Amino acid sequence: MLNVDPVLALLSRALDAAALRQSVHATNIANVDTEGYKRLEVVYSAELQRLNAEGPALDTEQALQWSQIEPEVVESAETRVRLDTEMAQMAENAVRYQALLGAIDRTLGTLRYAARDGREG
Amino acid sequence: MGMFGILDISSAGMDVQQARLEAAASNIANARTTGENGAVYKPLTVVVRSAIAQEMGAAGTPIDTANLPLPTAEVVTQDVAPKLVYDPGHPDADERGMVSLPGVDPVSSMLDLISISRGYEANLRAFDITRSLLQRTLDLGKNR
Numbered sequence: 001m002l003n004v005d006p007v008l009a010l011l012s013r014a015l016d017a018a019a020l021r022q023s024v025h026a027t028n029i030a031n032v033d034t035e036g037y038k039r040l041e042v043v044y045s046a047e048l049q050r051l052n053a054e055g056p057a058l059d060t061e062q063a064l065q066w067s068q069i070e071p072e073v074v075e076s077a078e079t080r081v082r083l084d085t086e087m088a089q090m091a092e093n094a095v096r097y098q099a100l101l102g103a104i105d106r107t108l109g110t111l112r113y114a115a116r117d118g119r120e121g
Numbered sequence: 122m123g124m125f126g127i128l129d130i131s132s133a134g135m136d137v138q139q140a141r142l143e144a145a146a147s148n149i150a151n152a153r154t155t156g157e158n159g160a161v162y163k164p165l166t167v168v169v170r171s172a173i174a175q176e177m178g179a180a181g182t183p184i185d186t187a188n189l190p191l192p193t194a195e196v197v198t199q200d201v202a203p204k205l206v207y208d209p210g211h212p213d214a215d216e217r218g219m220v221s222l223p224g225v226d227p228v229s230s231m232l233d234l235i236s237i238s239r240g241y242e243a244n245l246r247a248f249d250i251t252r253s254l255l256q257r258t259l260d261l262g263k264n265r
Binding site for chain 2: 019020022023024025026027029030031032033034035037038040072073074075076077079083086087090091094097098101104105108
């Protein structure tokens with residue numbers, strides 16, 4: 001990624017993760033009757049846990065480091081797919097996705113405001 | 122897989138439920154179908170498979186995110202013994218007066234219909250949610 005605003009970098013990575021979650025829930029629902037299928041889930045790697053232990057990202061460099069971490073899809077410990085649980089989680093994820101969209105929209109708005117020297121319109 | 126791929130996953134899920142519905146409907150419709158010389162309708166069932174399900178291992182095994190498993194349905198006939206009913210006047214009765222009826226279990230077919238409709242609805246709902254998220258993503262940056 002180019003020299004991007006760290007906030008935007010973090011938000012877009014989070015949006016990617018929410019989109020991945022959406023596709024994993026859709027996959028679980030589609031495979032509810034598949035023989036031998038085991039439920040999938042999205043997890044973050046040990047890398048994030050290491051960064052987490054260091055505390056929250058406060059400076060630009062840490063934020064950009066955080067935004068490099070990619071979520072993984074793994075087989076879940078709960079192997080059975082339950083339709084209602086899956087739907088509830090998907091609905092929750094959709095709300096999170098829209099919240100992220102709103103945050104990205106506002107960040108872009110701030111950048112646009114700065115690019116216009118603070119003039120409206 | 123991008124956001125548009127998610128719609129393919131839910132479509133595949135709906136196709137599977139559609140195949141199950143056709144099999145169940147065919148079984149119910151043919152519950153009393155008879156044939157000459159004891160030939161009989163064989164109940165249908167659907168086998169749902171996905172490419173990755175065969176290789177699935179222990180919990181925590183990572184899966185390629187670009188290649189999430191899509192289910193495919195295959196309709197197969199079940200080898201169920203026919204039900205013999207005594208009906209000597211029936212044109213398809215054998216010399217002992219027995220008629221072979223398909224080994225369809227109407228109760229389990231009706232139960233299948235309920236699970237099919239729930240499965241189809243869930244996939245449709247997932248499709249809808251994804252579509253509205255896509256729509257909102259396209260609207261990003263429109264407020265100026």
